[in-house]
Amino acid sequence: xxxxxxxxxxPKRINISPRLLLAAGLVALFVxxxxxxxxxxxxxxxxxxxxxxxxxxxxKLLANTLLLTAAVTCGATFVGVSMxxxxxxxxxxxxxxxRWMLALPLAIPAYxxxxxxxxxxxxxxxxxxxxxxxxxxQPVPTPSxxxxxxxxxxxxxxxxxxxxxxxxxAFRSLNASLEEAARxxxxxxxxxxxxxxxxxxxxxxxxGALLVALDILSEYGTVALLRxxxxxxxxFVQLSGRYDRSAASILSGILITIAIxxxxxxxxxxxxxxxxxxxSQWRPASLLPLNRWKIPALLLVLLVVSASLLVPVxxxxxxxxxxxxxxxxLSSIMRSGSQTFGDYIWHSLWSSALAALIAVVLSxxxxxxxxxxxxxxxxxxxxxxxxxxxxxxxxxxLSLVLLVNQFLPFLYATPLIVVxxxxxxxxxxxxxxxESALNQLSPSMEEASRTxxxxxxxxxxxxxxxxxxxxxxxGASLVFLTSLKELPATLLLRPAGFDTLAVRVWIWAAEGFYxxxxxxALLLVLxxxxxxxxxxxxxxxxx
Amino acid sequence: xxxSRKLTILLFVMMMxxxxxxxxxxxxxxxxxxxxxxLPVGTEAPVxxxxxxxxxxxVIYSGRSETLVQPVLDAFQAAYPNVNILLKSGSNSELxxxxxxxxxxxxxxxxxxxxxxxxxxMYQQDVFQSYRPAAADQLPAEFIGPEDSWVGITRRAxxxxxxxxxxxxxxxxxxxxxxxxxxxxxxxxxxxxxNGGMQAQIxxxxxxxGEEATQEWLTGMIANEVTFFGGHTDVRxxxxxxxxxxxxxxxxxxxxxxxxxxxxxxxxxxxxEGEIGLIxxxxxxxxxxxxxxLSAAQAFIDFLLxxxxxxxxxxxxxxxxxIPGVALHPEVQSLDEYRLADVNVADAALNLDAxxxxxxxxxxx
Numbered sequence: 001x002x003x004x005x006x007x008x009x010x011p012k013r014i015n016i017s018p019r020l021l022l023a024a025g026l027v028a029l030f031v032x033x034x035x036x037x038x039x040x041x042x043x044x045x046x047x048x049x050x051x052x053x054x055x056x057x058x059x060k061l062l063a064n065t066l067l068l069t070a071a072v073t074c075g076a077t078f079v080g081v082s083m084x085x086x087x088x089x090x091x092x093x094x095x096x097x098x099r100w101m102l103a104l105p106l107a108i109p110a111y112x113x114x115x116x117x118x119x120x121x122x123x124x125x126x127x128x129x130x131x132x133x134x135x136x137x138q139p140v141p142t143p144s145x146x147x148x149x150x151x152x153x154x155x156x157x158x159x160x161x162x163x164x165x166x167x168x169x170a171f172r173s174l175n176a177s178l179e180e181a182a183r184x185x186x187x188x189x190x191x192x193x194x195x196x197x198x199x200x201x202x203x204x205x206x207x208g209a210l211l212v213a214l215d216i217l218s219e220y221g222t223v224a225l226l227r228x229x230x231x232x233x234x235x236f237v238q239l240s241g242r243y244d245r246s247a248a249s250i251l252s253g254i255l256i257t258i259a260i261x262x263x264x265x266x267x268x269x270x271x272x273x274x275x276x277x278x279x280s281q282w283r284p285a286s287l288l289p290l291n292r293w294k295i296p297a298l299l300l301v302l303l304v305v306s307a308s309l310l311v312p313v314x315x316x317x318x319x320x321x322x323x324x325x326x327x328x329x330l331s332s333i334m335r336s337g338s339q340t341f342g343d344y345i346w347h348s349l350w351s352s353a354l355a356a357l358i359a360v361v362l363s364x365x366x367x368x369x370x371x372x373x374x375x376x377x378x379x380x381x382x383x384x385x386x387x388x389x390x391x392x393x394x395x396x397x398l399s400l401v402l403l404v405n406q407f408l409p410f411l412y413a414t415p416l417i418v419v420x421x422x423x424x425x426x427x428x429x430x431x432x433x434x435e436s437a438l439n440q441l442s443p444s445m446e447e448a449s450r451t452x453x454x455x456x457x458x459x460x461x462x463x464x465x466x467x468x469x470x471x472x473x474x475g476a477s478l479v480f481l482t483s484l485k486e487l488p489a490t491l492l493l494r495p496a497g498f499d500t501l502a503v504r505v506w507i508w509a510a511e512g513f514y515x516x517x518x519x520x521a522l523l524l525v526l527x528x529x530x531x532x533x534x535x536x537x538x539x540x541x542x543x
Numbered sequence: 544x545x546x547s548r549k550l551t552i553l554l555f556v557m558m559m560x561x562x563x564x565x566x567x568x569x570x571x572x573x574x575x576x577x578x579x580x581x582l583p584v585g586t587e588a589p590v591x592x593x594x595x596x597x598x599x600x601x602v603i604y605s606g607r608s609e610t611l612v613q614p615v616l617d618a619f620q621a622a623y624p625n626v627n628i629l630l631k632s633g634s635n636s637e638l639x640x641x642x643x644x645x646x647x648x649x650x651x652x653x654x655x656x657x658x659x660x661x662x663x664x665m666y667q668q669d670v671f672q673s674y675r676p677a678a679a680d681q682l683p684a685e686f687i688g689p690e691d692s693w694v695g696i697t698r699r700a701x702x703x704x705x706x707x708x709x710x711x712x713x714x715x716x717x718x719x720x721x722x723x724x725x726x727x728x729x730x731x732x733x734x735x736x737x738n739g740g741m742q743a744q745i746x747x748x749x750x751x752x753g754e755e756a757t758q759e760w761l762t763g764m765i766a767n768e769v770t771f772f773g774g775h776t777d778v779r780x781x782x783x784x785x786x787x788x789x790x791x792x793x794x795x796x797x798x799x800x801x802x803x804x805x806x807x808x809x810x811x812x813x814x815x816e817g818e819i820g821l822i823x824x825x826x827x828x829x830x831x832x833x834x835x836x837l838s839a840a841q842a843f844i845d846f847l848l849x850x851x852x853x854x855x856x857x858x859x860x861x862x863x864x865x866i867p868g869v870a871l872h873p874e875v876q877s878l879d880e881y882r883l884a885d886v887n888v889a890d891a892a893l894n895l896d897a898x899x900x901x902x903x904x905x906x907x908x
Binding site for chain 1: 600602603604608609610613616617620626627628629630631632633634636637639640643644645647648650651735736737771772773774776777780781784785786787896899903904906908
């Protein structure tokens with residue numbers, strides 16, 4: 001979440017600190033190695049493997065992946081913007097409550113939402129088709145949650161909050177004078193929105209949409225569950241099916257290339273999105289009366305909130321209760337080997353927390369460099385370290401399996417390799433949060449500290465860090481939140497006995513034992529809701 | 544919003560408490576989900592005197608569905624209370640790949656699979672070390688790996704299960720080749736390409752019939768709009784609920800569904816003149832080279848082949864014990880009545896690779 005305020009201070013040109021540059025460079029190197037290694041493996045993959053893949057897989061996977069990414073991005077943008085519009089700019093009843101409920105699906109990993117909707121909607125066997133059949137006395141055709149449309153539907157439901165949050169913030173910060181001017185020129189309310197408001201939001205919206213697109217490219221659990229094959233799931237199958245790693249490397253190389261193109265677009269837009277408005281003249285835009293559209297609008301919001309939040313949480317709660325009340329089911333979910341349910345919770349919490357801490361620490365030199373010493377080089381390093389957004393979890397896992405086992409065998413099959421994957425994959429969130437926190441800190445504080453005789457390191461620890469701590473916490477929360485739900489990397493990298501909540505959900509759900517999967521899933525959702533709550537409060541979106 | 548925040552925190556704390564309590568009291572051994580009329584572990588089996596001399600971490604890679612292996616791990620744990628079992632569940636091939644990757648840096652002590660091709664292929668890759676349990680002398684020769692690299696544990700058959708409310712016993716296909724008949728279009732469920740049992744069936748068919756005929760069968764299944772699930776539990780539940788008339792499963796999934804009270808029947812297929820016979824396979828286990836806890840690994844293999852271990856598989860999961868003298872579950876039909884397909888596992892690695900190529904070529908989901 002960016003704050004669209006332009007900062008008037010021009011940083012003083014100081015000679016770049018070599019130590020800082022070294023530290024930031026090392027972080028960039030850490031991020032780069034897996035990427036470079038995968039490309040190397042892909043291009044040395046051997047012509048026969050390339051030919052086999054080209055003949056059988058690549059075109060179909062490419063079409064499947066791009067189609068799903070495009071559909072979900074469009075769907076999430078549409079749902080996100082319309083929900084933001086209704087809760088921010090109209091007199092929708094209960095909009096203060098809906099603001100929360102529309103953001104909270106971020107705490108539900110899409111594969112868990114998928115499990116719930118699959119059980120409800122599966123053709124013939126699902127709860128809803130069976131209810132309808134009993135009702136009407138004959139089977140009623142219902143939309144299937146499987147395949148392309150199902151995957152698009154479910155992924156839209158659980159990714160629209162990205163767009164919703166970004167566009168909600170944009171709607172709120174939009175100046176009333178802009179729309180008033182449009183009306184002065186004779187536009188009615190709806191035309192004003194269409195011709196003035198939405199275009200003004202475009203940079204932020206597109207950035208949000210591209211984040212959704214990156215998310216879909218790396219999605220594994222949902223597409224595997226709904227049996228729609230994309231690059232991510234195909235890589236997983238190759239990686240777990242064949243010892244020959246070249247096929248997996250080749251598919252990964254192509255997937256990363258697509259992701260980098262999208263990321264590049266997103267980074268460009270991030271730059272342009274600094275939409276300028278003069279603070280002194282800012283007034284909130286007025287609310288639009290819905291009038292006769294009030295009921296349909298309310299129903300629409302209720303529908304989205306139900307499908308993405310209320311129904312999944314209710315169903316998970318019901319299943320968990322069923323599981324907890326049945327002693328036999330309870331005893332079966334409590335153990336795996338000698339491990340117990342408490343171990344899964346503990347593994348999830350500490351690995352995600354450690355990843356959050358490391359990611360924030362590593363983000364500091366990069367953020368300091370790019371904010372305090374702006375130059376082509378520092379900007380390039382900052383951009384480069386955000387490459388993790390473009391490396392799906394399954395690719396991170398592939399590169400770490402290959403690299404660590406070869407060069408750092410003592411790290412292999414320890415929980416630390418899992419943490420390392422989380423850091424690699426989620427560091428961009430920490431970097432963005434740290435940069436935005438530093439951007440809001442005036443350099444004069446540091447100058448005063450240096451003038452008073454502190455060294456640069458003392459200044460960092462005694463002045464900068466305490467001041468930007470809340471911003472760093474936000475970054476840490478984001479990394480924690482996303483690490484908690486990370487599935488493919490954890491599945492592939494976990495040492496024996498190191499199952500996390502996400503892994504347990506998957507092991508049960510992949511076998512069709514949804515009730516057994518529910519308690520871990522519910523806990524995962526609740527554990528994600530806490531940091532999310534903190535983030536939403538901090539963003540001052542919700543009062 | 545204050546209240547909802549309190550509620551969230553309260554719920555979270557409650558869940559933690561419940562799970563913490565539950566975690567502490569889980570000594571009873573059966574698994575509810577799969578075995579409704581389950582026998583508590585230890586009621587039928589002879590009382591085992593706990594052996595405290597075997598201790599330490601025992602890392603088990605298991606390709607078996609966790610519900611089906613955990614009761615046995617619990618019983619082993621009861622017999623060897625000082626062993627700390629670290630289980631990694633996954634697909635046969637996923638774990639096999641991990642084992643190959645880890646050859647220079649071994650992590651696992653024991654590998655359990657749902658079929659023999661994978662363990663044979665692990666033998667060919669030098670992943671296993673030799674161990675001949677005392678009970679091996681009682682095993683049929685085809686269930687002992689070369690150089691005692693692995694042992695078979697239980698046997699299972701690939702059968703056709705059907706919903707008796709939707710299909711009369713005389714209408715059910717008696718051969719897996721009838722499943723490609725267009726009259727069953729959209730009415731069949733099976734496990735998909737990532738499932739070990741399905742992979743092994745394809746490998747066995749390639750060997751019996753040749754690759755071309757197998758490919759034809761697979762494309763026929765896909766053209767017939769067979770629904771491929773991730774695992775057999777989905778298949779049996781869907782057939783039990785009447786979502787599908789027919790399911791292609793391992794035999795015990797039929798019995799597990801029957802035990803849940805569903806109207807299901809079973810056919811042991813391909814028994815006619817000129818047909819290939821019943822395709823069977825066996826679960827198997829081996830000790831990994833470089834195992835860091837050999838005594839625990841050997842104790843575990845011994846336990847799997849002990850009467851107690853074999854009885855657990857037979858009683859809780861309706862499998863065919865490989866050790867003679869261990870009784871079948873009373874409801875299970877003996878394999879003696881059927882003609883079995885003759886599959887040779889010697890070239891397993893070659894078979895598995897060809898199978899994966901075949902799966903990719905036909906695009907099996």
